[in-house]
Amino acid sequence: MFGDYSLGDLGSIFVMQGFAGLILFSVYVLMALGLAIIFGQMGVINMAHGEFMILGAYVTWMTSNVFQSYLPGLFSGYFFLAMILAFVASGALGMLVEWVLIRHLYKRPLDTLLATWGLSLMLQQAYRSVFGAREVGVELPQWMLGSLHVTDSIEVPINGVFVMCLTVLITLSVAYVMYMSRWGRQVRAVVQNRIMAGAVGINTEKVDRYTFGLGCGIAGIAGSAFTMIGSTGPTSGQLYIVDTFLVVVFGGAASLLGTIASAFSISQTQSTLEFFMSGSMAKVLTLLAVVGILMLRPQGLFALKVRK
Amino acid sequence: MSDEPNKGLLSPLRRKLLMGMAAVPAITMLPRASFAQAPATSAVNTTGLAVTDTEVTVGILHSATGTMAISETGSIEAEKLAIEQINAAGGVLGRKIKFIQEDGASDWPTFAEKAKKLLVNDKVAAIMGCWTSASRKAVLPVMEQYNGMLYYPTFYEGLEQSKNVIYTGQEATQQILAGLNWIAKEKGAKSFFFIGSDYIWPRTSNKIARKHVENVLKGKVVGEEYYPLGNTQFNSVINKIKLTKPDVIFTDVVGGSNVAFYKQLKAAGIDLSKQALLTISVTEDEIDGIGGENIAGAYACMKYFQSLDNPNNKAFVPAFKKAWGEKTVIGDVTQAAYLGPWLWKLTVEKAGSFDVDKIAAASPGVEFKGAPEGYVRIHENHHLWSKTRVGRAKLDGQFELIYETADLVEPDPFPKGYQ
Numbered sequence: 121m122f123g124d125y126s127l128g129d130l131g132s133i134f135v136m137q138g139f140a141g142l143i144l145f146s147v148y149v150l151m152a153l154g155l156a157i158i159f160g161q162m163g164v165i166n167m168a169h170g171e172f173m174i175l176g177a178y179v180t181w182m183t184s185n186v187f188q189s190y191l192p193g194l195f196s197g198y199f200f201l202a203m204i205l206a207f208v209a210s211g212a213l214g215m216l217v218e219w220v221l222i223r224h225l226y227k228r229p230l231d232t233l234l235a236t237w238g239l240s241l242m243l244q245q246a247y248r249s250v251f252g253a254r255e256v257g258v259e260l261p262q263w264m265l266g267s268l269h270v271t272d273s274i275e276v277p278i279n280g281v282f283v284m285c286l287t288v289l290i291t292l293s294v295a296y297v298m299y300m301s302r303w304g305r306q307v308r309a310v311v312q313n314r315i316m317a318g319a320v321g322i323n324t325e326k327v328d329r330y331t332f333g334l335g336c337g338i339a340g341i342a343g344s345a346f347t348m349i350g351s352t353g354p355t356s357g358q359l360y361i362v363d364t365f366l367v368v369v370f371g372g373a374a375s376l377l378g379t380i381a382s383a384f385s386i387s388q389t390q391s392t393l394e395f396f397m398s399g400s401m402a403k404v405l406t407l408l409a410v411v412g413i414l415m416l417r418p419q420g421l422f423a424l425k426v427r428k
Numbered sequence: 429m430s431d432e433p434n435k436g437l438l439s440p441l442r443r444k445l446l447m448g449m450a451a452v453p454a455i456t457m458l459p460r461a462s463f464a465q466a467p468a469t470s471a472v473n474t475t476g477l478a479v480t481d482t483e484v485t486v487g488i489l490h491s492a493t494g495t496m497a498i499s500e501t502g503s504i505e506a507e508k509l510a511i512e513q514i515n516a517a518g519g520v521l522g523r524k525i526k527f528i529q530e531d532g533a534s535d536w537p538t539f540a541e542k543a544k545k546l547l548v549n550d551k552v553a554a555i556m557g558c559w560t561s562a563s564r565k566a567v568l569p570v571m572e573q574y575n576g577m578l579y580y581p582t583f584y585e586g587l588e589q590s591k592n593v594i595y596t597g598q599e600a601t602q603q604i605l606a607g608l609n610w611i612a613k614e615k616g617a618k619s620f621f622f623i624g625s626d627y628i629w630p631r632t633s634n635k636i637a638r639k640h641v642e643n644v645l646k647g648k649v650v651g652e653e654y655y656p657l658g659n660t661q662f663n664s665v666i667n668k669i670k671l672t673k674p675d676v677i678f679t680d681v682v683g684g685s686n687v688a689f690y691k692q693l694k695a696a697g698i699d700l701s702k703q704a705l706l707t708i709s710v711t712e713d714e715i716d717g718i719g720g721e722n723i724a725g726a727y728a729c730m731k732y733f734q735s736l737d738n739p740n741n742k743a744f745v746p747a748f749k750k751a752w753g754e755k756t757v758i759g760d761v762t763q764a765a766y767l768g769p770w771l772w773k774l775t776v777e778k779a780g781s782f783d784v785d786k787i788a789a790a791s792p793g794v795e796f797k798g799a800p801e802g803y804v805r806i807h808e809n810h811h812l813w814s815k816t817r818v819g820r821a822k823l824d825g826q827f828e829l830i831y832e833t834a835d836l837v838e839p840d841p842f843p844k845g846y847q
Contacts, residue, residue, distance in 0.1 A: 133667055133670065133671050136670070137664065137667050139663075140663030140664050140666075143663055144661050144663065147661065245493060248497060252501075253492070253497035253498055253500075253501040254498055254713065254716055255498055255687065255714075255716060255717025256716070256717065257715075257716055257717055257718060257719035257825075258719070259721070260719075265694060265695065265721070266694070266695065266697060267695060267696055267697035275696060275697035277663075277695035277696050277697070278695065279691075279695045280663070346660075348691065349660065349661075349688055349691055349692055349695070350684065350691070351660075351683075351684035351685075351686070351687030351688060351717050351718075352687075352717070353498050353684060354497070355495045355497075355498070355684075358658065359658040359659075359660050390661075391663065391664050394665065395664045395667065398652075398653050398654050398655075399626070399654060399655035399656065399659060399664075399665060400626045400654050400655060400656050403656055403659075
């Protein structure tokens with residue numbers, strides 16, 4: 121397959137392929153982080169995760185429209201505000217959902233699967249009624265389009281670099297919140313032993329609500345960022361949900377580090393395989409590998425050791 | 429006591445009077461001079477369809493909910509507009525068209541169920557509907573079993589022909605071959621890279637395209653890649669494209685993947701004004717989601733563009749926008765869906781009957797001179813003779829017409845040498 125190409129060509133392709141893998145890795149981490157918190161920490165199987173992401177995307181779209189009509193001078197910076205708004209909107213919806221629906225189901229976690237699946241259908245139809253069935257195009261500021269010319273043959277997509285930086289920033293913030301802050305300690309205490317946590321004076325209901333809200337808010341940011349690389353329509357969230365669960369389950373549900381490791385291994389496997397064979401085949405082989413490893417290690421790559 | 433019998437007498441009388449008033453349409457069943465242009469129902473409807481002296485019922489069967497609503501919304505709008513216009517122009521055989529809309533909900537068994545409901549319970553005279561091949565395949569046996577008439581709007585892979593279906597979109601050879609010929613001649617293209625979503629339409633289309641490139645154009649296919657429906661990451665395949673440096677990227681990626689593909693292509697620094705790209709799956713509808721700036725310069729090959737400059741289209745586009753909003757765009761399939769009710773009306777008038785068998789027999793040769801795409805005619809194989817056009821995408825999301833075939837292209841759903 122490589123006979124016809126010069127060494128220089130191959131070298132730059134390998135560099136770009138490396139970047140392609142890293143970008144896929146960042147995308148996976150970004151979409152899985154929110155779910156890792158909700159599913160990993162709280163045990164809620166949130167099938168509506170994709171819809172929370174798309175809410176973020178729609179918020180971004182609306183923000184871009186507002187800026188275009190009223191503040192065209194500041195358009196080049198709207199994306200940062202849009203991400204904050206996306207976090208707030210998705211987070212607020214998440215807390216509402218937790219209060220109305222999820223908190224009644226903590227004792228039967230499997231039922232959250234059905235409840236949130238129904239929720240995802242409702243949200244999809246709501247988006248369809250409010251924003252229309254057609255996809256919307258989110259216009260990006262000029263500086264986010266195109267690629268960086270590193271050399272003549274090596275080009276790195278700017279939006280990919282943006283997603284990478286964003287992922288690092290959000291991962292570090294989540295790690296800080298979960299492992300360094302007082303609130304993070306409360307969350308982990310509730311996860312490990314809800315009754316004891318309550319007994320020592322932690323308001324477990326409040327912790328649950330904010331944790332769920334945080335997970336959904338991060339999903340909103342992810343959705344906002346993905347307007348750069350994907351589509352924004354009522355059902356676009358469905359495109360992400362399988363990969364998201366794959367990353368979280370493979371990583372070991374309760375571990376943030378596991379999520380990152382799993383995103384890394386899946387994305388590298390997939391992007392390398394995609395280069396050497398057709399996209400569909402690459403997906404099949406990746407999934408087979410994941411299934412194989414999960415059969416040997418049902419708890420996922422990293423598992424929290426807890427006394428049950 | 430004395431009032432009771434009176435009431436009993438009066439009330440049937442009253443009821444009769446009321447019934448008489450409600451049954452005014454029924455009276456017109458009698459042959460009358462004033463209704464000369466509307467032939468008697470008994471004469472035009474011998475199979476018990478939902479045809480009265482003033483109305484005829486048709487069905488609209490598309491996904492208004494679920495994944496496919498993105499695409500099928502335009503078709504629903506076009507069909508409703510056509511029906512409204514036909515009614516304003518006097519209807520079909522003097523009868524107004526009434527429609528019953530059912531939702532296929534992007535679920536193929538639901539399509540079959542709803543088609544059966546429309547045919548068996550509602551006795552509709554025709555169904556305008558389906559979008560994906562999967563939904564059509566699900567509906568086809570129902571149409572054949574209960575002898576219905578389906579007007580199917582989407583461009584599709586061919587390899588099908590039924591007495592009970594009129595295909596108002598193009599089949600694959602009609603759509604693809606002229607476009608490939610054009611780009612080979614215009615750009616001197618010799619090497620092609622195919623990329624598509626992984627299901628029947630792209631695979632069949634690419635098979636036809638590959639045979640054409642290799643056998644007729646004497647070119648080379650340097651890559652053929654398929655990605656699962658809904659895939660959102662194309663960086664690896666874009667690197668492969670960069671490595672193989674094809675003259676033409678030929679794509680039939682659909683749905684949300686489409687958006688991701690073009691955004692990432694642009695982000696990877698592939699400039700579509702320099703790198704020729706020919707797509708058969710992007711209409712104005714899709715560009716709405718992709719964003720004009722991400723796809724400007726790409727070539728699309730189909731039979732209709734909103735920007736077509738002809739008198740029919742100049743009347744159609746404003747009428748559509750007036751009905752459905754100034755921002756609505758009209759893609760190839762939307763236009764093809766608009767043809768359905770009109771072709772049905774013309775066929776009914778040619779046959780002088782609503783009977784499905786007579787319509788099926790009368791269809792070949794029916795011509796529609798008012799089609800926004802220009803002129804179309806139904807072929808013996810129930811597909812349409814139509815021109816194929818190549819357009820170049822512009823920043824504003826519209827296509828600029830670059831090329832059109834001189835003559836109508838013959839539909840050939842079972843192409844010899846391409847299977």
